[in-house]
Amino acid sequence: xxxxxxxxxxxxxxxxxxxxxxxxxxxxxxxxxxxxxxxxxxxxxxxxxxxxxxxxxxxxxxxxxxxxxxxxxxxxxxxxxxxxxxxxxxxxxxxxxxxxxxxxxxxxxxxxxxxxxxxxxxxxxxxxxxxxxxxxxxxxxxxxxxxxxxxxxxxxxxxxxxxxxxxxxxxxxxxxxxxxxxxxxxxxxxxxxxxxxxxxxxxxxxxxxxxxxxxxxxxxxxxxxxxxxxxxxxxxxxxxxxxxxxxxxxxxxxxxxxxxxxxxxxxxxxxxxxxxxxxxxxxxxxxxxxxxxxxxxxxxxxxxxxxxxxxxxxxxxxxxxxxxxxxxxxxxxxxxxxxxxxxxxxxxxxxxxxxxxxxxxxxxxxxxxxxxxxxxxxxxxxxxxxxxxxxxxxxxxxxxxxxxxxxxxxxxxxxxxxxxxxxxxxxx
Numbered sequence: 001x002x003x004x005x006x007x008x009x010x011x012x013x014x015x016x017x018x019x020x021x022x023x024x025x026x027x028x029x030x031x032x033x034x035x036x037x038x039x040x041x042x043x044x045x046x047x048x049x050x051x052x053x054x055x056x057x058x059x060x061x062x063x064x065x066x067x068x069x070x071x072x073x074x075x076x077x078x079x080x081x082x083x084x085x086x087x088x089x090x091x092x093x094x095x096x097x098x099x100x101x102x103x104x105x106x107x108x109x110x111x112x113x114x115x116x117x118x119x120x121x122x123x124x125x126x127x128x129x130x131x132x133x134x135x136x137x138x139x140x141x142x143x144x145x146x147x148x149x150x151x152x153x154x155x156x157x158x159x160x161x162x163x164x165x166x167x168x169x170x171x172x173x174x175x176x177x178x179x180x181x182x183x184x185x186x187x188x189x190x191x192x193x194x195x196x197x198x199x200x201x202x203x204x205x206x207x208x209x210x211x212x213x214x215x216x217x218x219x220x221x222x223x224x225x226x227x228x229x230x231x232x233x234x235x236x237x238x239x240x241x242x243x244x245x246x247x248x249x250x251x252x253x254x255x256x257x258x259x260x261x262x263x264x265x266x267x268x269x270x271x272x273x274x275x276x277x278x279x280x281x282x283x284x285x286x287x288x289x290x291x292x293x294x295x296x297x298x299x300x301x302x303x304x305x306x307x308x309x310x311x312x313x314x315x316x317x318x319x320x321x322x323x324x325x326x327x328x329x330x331x332x333x334x335x336x337x338x339x340x341x342x343x344x345x346x347x348x349x350x351x352x353x354x355x356x357x358x359x360x361x362x363x364x365x366x367x368x369x370x371x372x373x374x375x376x377x378x379x380x381x382x383x384x385x386x387x388x389x390x391x392x393x394x395x396x397x398x399x400x401x402x403x404x405x406x407x408x409x410x411x412x413x414x415x416x417x418x419x420x421x422x423x424x425x426x427x428x
Contacts, residue, residue, distance in 0.1 A: 003029055003425075004219045006262070008260050008261060009214070009263075010221050010262065010264075010265070011250055012026050012221065013228065013246070013265070013324055014245070014266075015227060015320040015321070016229055016316055016317070017227055017230055017273065017280075018229075019300070019307060020269045021330075023063050028420075030066065030070050034070065034219045034220065035070065035071050035073060035210075035219070037222050038073070038074050038222075038223055038253075039224065040077040040225060040244055041078060042112055042139040043112075050418055054096075056092060058088070060074070060078070060081070060084055061092065062074065065092060065097055071104065072104070073105075073204075073209060074103075074105045074109060075106050075206050076206055076254070076255060077109075079143060081113075081117075081138065083114075085105075085199075101201075103202055104203070105199065105204070107155040107203050108206065109206075110152065111152050111153065112142040113188065115188070116142045117137060117141075118181055119174060120138045121136050139242055140241075157195075158196065158200070160196065163192070210254050210256055211255075224249070224250070226241045229316060231243075232244060234246055263328075264324055265328050266317075266324060266326035266409065267329075268312075268332070268403070269331075272310045272312055273307040275308070279367070280308055280310060281349065281366060282310035288309075288310075288311075289309045296309070313346040314347050314406040314407065315347070319358050326409045327409075328409060328411065329413075330412065332415035333415055334383065334396065334399075334414055334415060335382075335415075337378060338379065342376070345373065345374050345402060347372055348371075349370070350369060350372060374402070376402060378395060386416050386424060389426045392424070400426070410428050
């Protein structure tokens with residue numbers, strides 16, 4: 001039975017605050033895909049895929065590269081730090097992946113410079129106590145340059161005199177704003193002249209590429225970065241990323257019409273985590289939170305930072321579902337709950353004794369809400385060897401059914417371990 005949509009795009013999106021484990025599902029689906037595309041974000045997030053005990057870390061490059069028959073495309077909505085692009089590519093190839101003639105970058109994608117990374121750090125210092133906990137990868141400042149129409153795109157590299165002039169103006173403007181920070185402008189330009197030559201074989205008109213792939217009936221998977229609650233418009237602003245992580249970002253980041261999207265899979269961790277600052281209604285600053293962090297090995301792939309941990313929040317999942325319109329869900333890391341005798345799930349928010357209809361925009365409201373939980377019995381059994389839904393303990397099935405009832409979306413995939421094959425496909 002096919003796992004990808006016929007005659008259309010299949011999309012994998014994070015439904016919480018990121019780090020849900022999207023990479024494994026993307027890897028499984030890419031086994032059928034002809035094209036795997038990234039539509040937004042940069043190298044500020046990442047995921048690990050384990051194949052035959054070999055770990056592959058992905059940050060900027062689409063994880064479809066693991067499938068030797070799959071072409072990977074970085075779309076116009078992605079911001080690209082070229083040194084990191086080539087560093088990641090070299091590391092993947094050193095582990096045996098042949099990426100020759102199957103990794104492409106949109107000529108409209110904006111470039112992230114070391115300059116943006118410097119600014120990222122300066123902006124965090126400037127914010128002081130209000131810092132949002134960015135990864136300091138320069139993603140926000142690169143998107144700021146894009147929005148202020150002062151950014152540089154991939155195609156600018158191939159008129160290098162004009163590129164150099166625009167780059168010098170960009171640096172001068174940043175120094176006027178942030179002071180005389182140290183930055184070797186001419187050294188950076190020399191580096192980018194070389195990088196431009198290395199990048200040339202990878203550059204394509206991504207709009208034309210995606211259109212042709214769709215018209216030819218290619219099986220296309222779109223791999224979202226970050227997650228809905230980090231969306232610049234719909235996330236917990238300002239504790240968000242700088243791109244459109246919702247399903248709309250697929251259209252704006254790849255130049256495809258909404259009618260091409262046929263399947264949207266929301267990836268939901270069986271509990272909740274987030275990295276950096278910002279509200280987290282179900283966070284557990286206690287033994288439960290420590291257990292989830294330790295057993296779930298909750299450290300960021302890109303930064304190594306500890307992730308904050310708490311109970312599954314269905315108010316987040318329902319809000320995410322309203323925006324993204326998931327056709328099915330992938331519940332990940334269900335096995336991390338194996339040892340817990342009792343599991344809590346957040347099913348509602350109350351403010352001054354009154355229930356809230358949805359996830360509020362105002363962070364001051366979030367600070368005042370009371371979370372309504374339901375308690376369900378754990379299964380206290382190792383489920384990591386289960387490969388069929390019927391093999392799961394009854395209480396694990398009830399947990400999945402609770403998620404389906406609350407979200408109104410069927411669960412299609414269930415992750416029960418770190419390995420590539422530790423995934424159950426549940427009949428829909």
